[in-house]
Amino acid sequence: MKLTFLGADRTVTGSRHLIEINEKKILLDCGLFQGKREEEYCYNCQFPFDPKSIDVLILSHAHIDHSGNIPNLVKNGFTGPIYCTSATKDLCDYMLQDSGYIQEREAEYLNSKKNKNEEPDVQPLYTQEDAKKSLLQFKTVNYGITFKLVDGVHVTFLNAGHILGSAIIVLELEDFEKNEKLILTFTGDLGRSRLPILKDPEIPSYSDILITESTYGDKFHDNIEMADEKVAEIVNETARKGGKIIIPAFAVGRTQEIVYTLRQLIDKGKIPHLPVIVDSPLATNITEVFKRHHECYDEETREIFMKAKQGIFGFELLNYTTSVEDSKALNNKRGPMIIISASGMCEHGRILHHLKNSIEDPRNRIMIVGYQAENTLGRKLVDGEKKVNIFGKPYRVKAKIEVTNFFSAHGDRADLLNFGLAIKGLKKIFIVHGDEKRANALKDGFIENGIKDVIVPKYKDSFEIDLNQKNHLDVINMTVELPAEHNHSGIINYKL
Ligand SMILES: [Zn+2]
Numbered sequence: 219m220k221l222t223f224l225g226a227d228r229t230v231t232g233s234r235h236l237i238e239i240n241e242k243k244i245l246l247d248c249g250l251f252q253g254k255r256e257e258e259y260c261y262n263c264q265f266p267f268d269p270k271s272i273d274v275l276i277l278s279h280a281h282i283d284h285s286g287n288i289p290n291l292v293k294n295g296f297t298g299p300i301y302c303t304s305a306t307k308d309l310c311d312y313m314l315q316d317s318g319y320i321q322e323r324e325a326e327y328l329n330s331k332k333n334k335n336e337e338p339d340v341q342p343l344y345t346q347e348d349a350k351k352s353l354l355q356f357k358t359v360n361y362g363i364t365f366k367l368v369d370g371v372h373v374t375f376l377n378a379g380h381i382l383g384s385a386i387i388v389l390e391l392e393d394f395e396k397n398e399k400l401i402l403t404f405t406g407d408l409g410r411s412r413l414p415i416l417k418d419p420e421i422p423s424y425s426d427i428l429i430t431e432s433t434y435g436d437k438f439h440d441n442i443e444m445a446d447e448k449v450a451e452i453v454n455e456t457a458r459k460g461g462k463i464i465i466p467a468f469a470v471g472r473t474q475e476i477v478y479t480l481r482q483l484i485d486k487g488k489i490p491h492l493p494v495i496v497d498s499p500l501a502t503n504i505t506e507v508f509k510r511h512h513e514c515y516d517e518e519t520r521e522i523f524m525k526a527k528q529g530i531f532g533f534e535l536l537n538y539t540t541s542v543e544d545s546k547a548l549n550n551k552r553g554p555m556i557i558i559s560a561s562g563m564c565e566h567g568r569i570l571h572h573l574k575n576s577i578e579d580p581r582n583r584i585m586i587v588g589y590q591a592e593n594t595l596g597r598k599l600v601d602g603e604k605k606v607n608i609f610g611k612p613y614r615v616k617a618k619i620e621v622t623n624f625f626s627a628h629g630d631r632a633d634l635l636n637f638g639l640a641i642k643g644l645k646k647i648f649i650v651h652g653d654e655k656r657a658n659a660l661k662d663g664f665i666e667n668g669i670k671d672v673i674v675p676k677y678k679d680s681f682e683i684d685l686n687q688k689n690h691l692d693v694i695n696m697t698v699e700l701p702a703e704h705n706h707s708g709i710i711n712y713k714l
């Protein structure tokens with residue numbers, strides 16, 4: 219059996235890993251790499267393998283950095299099935315088409331800028347139509363059901379607690395040639411316990427090999443229980459000044475969590491009834507998908523869902539805008555109000571108009587609630603830059619920037635270590651989906667806790683997996699005291 223790392227290696231985006239076994243090729247995820255424009259295009263359009271040669275694709279969740287290159291894979295000849303949960307499929311329906319739309323606009327923009335006579339036209343990576351076509355290959359599976367993928371390979375999806383429909387993939391692999399059986403677990407993106415709405419992540423009881431993400435491999439999140447208090451404080455202070463709160467939020471997950479949190483705060487009388495506007499057509503559609511998939515809700519959310527008149531994503535002063543006119547009209551409205559809009563890293567979309575209109579007024583606040591990649595406008599705001607460019611024009615940052623990471627959908631260092639160390643039988647760990655520094659920090663954490671064979675692969679690194687080699691297993695130390703505040707699950711104690 220061979221394992222090759224073809225994306226999200228020592229970086230966060232472009233998740234893609236290849237398993238070769240019994241002459242079959244299984245791809246785990248096929249995400250978009252997101253970086254600088256020129257690098258991004260080349261990297262995404264050329265596959266390091268022939269798409270026709272892939273037999274089957276397993277998709278951990280709908281985020282674009284995991285699913286976003288699927289339409290291109292299909293366009294280039296992949297005809298096999300794409301397995302994912304039903305919520306992931308429903309989310310991809312909107313997200314991949316949205317991504318196709320963005321690709322088309324991007325190509326149009328680049329073509330308008332180039333010298334018409336000298337350079338050939340830029341083609342979109344894929345179109346909305348390509349995205350629609352790729353959806354036909356999606357096959358849905360339920361959590362917790364083991365099914366045969368190809369000869370010698372069985373798969374089980376466990377709940378990852380990261381976004382709606384997200385899954386941890388457990389593969390039971392039987393290599394006929396070597397006469398060897400092993401279990402490989404891929405975290406996809408690992409969520410957190412006690413996030414609003416979603417069920418907590420599940421931990422497989424046994425696995426020989428783990429491929430784990432490491433987005434926050436060196437960081438601890440703020441305690442989720444503090445989120446309500448902090449959000450209430452920001453809302454109340456801004457409301458007193460009559461300002462606007464602008465929240466750049468990912469259409470999937472973050473928007474719904476913020477709406478859910480605001481609704482709870484209003485119900486409890488902790489913040490005033492003020493207008494809340496979700497200004498993102500994609501987020502509005504995604505919210506509809508959330509409403510359909512209550513099988514993914516945790517107990518508390520399910521209970522509220524049963525009782526709530528307007529549903530958990532609705533309340534009296536909440537509006538979902540769809541038309542551009544409604545969105546523009548918000549510019550002339552006075553605060554206090556809360557505007558939640560995409561994109562989450564302030565790279566494109568309606569959020570840019572709201573920032574442009576609000577950023578120079580000190581009464582306003584910009585509340586950053588998600589991960590901001592390098593070189594994005596969102597990261598510049600987080601880094602405290604005093605002047606930023608929006609639509610090519612400079613603006614002074616006078617609104618107060620509030621950075622919170624309560625809502626992170628990724629597990630922190632404690633969650634990631636806890637997950638890996640709670641799995642019995644683990645002999646080898648591959649660390650992906652994290653900046654190099656964070657991936658290495660997580661590697662050190664595992665090594666300190668007794669797992670010797672931990673690798674942070676580079677792009678295109680390939681490994682022949684042979685469990686008969688002696689150098690793998692060392693007993694995991696399960697006796698060290700864990701600081702109480704990080705002992706999320708209470709199952710295991712280890713060194714942080
Ligand atoms: Zn994700």
Ligand SMILES: [Zn+2]
Pocket residue numbers: 230233281283284407651
């Ligand atoms: Zn991801």
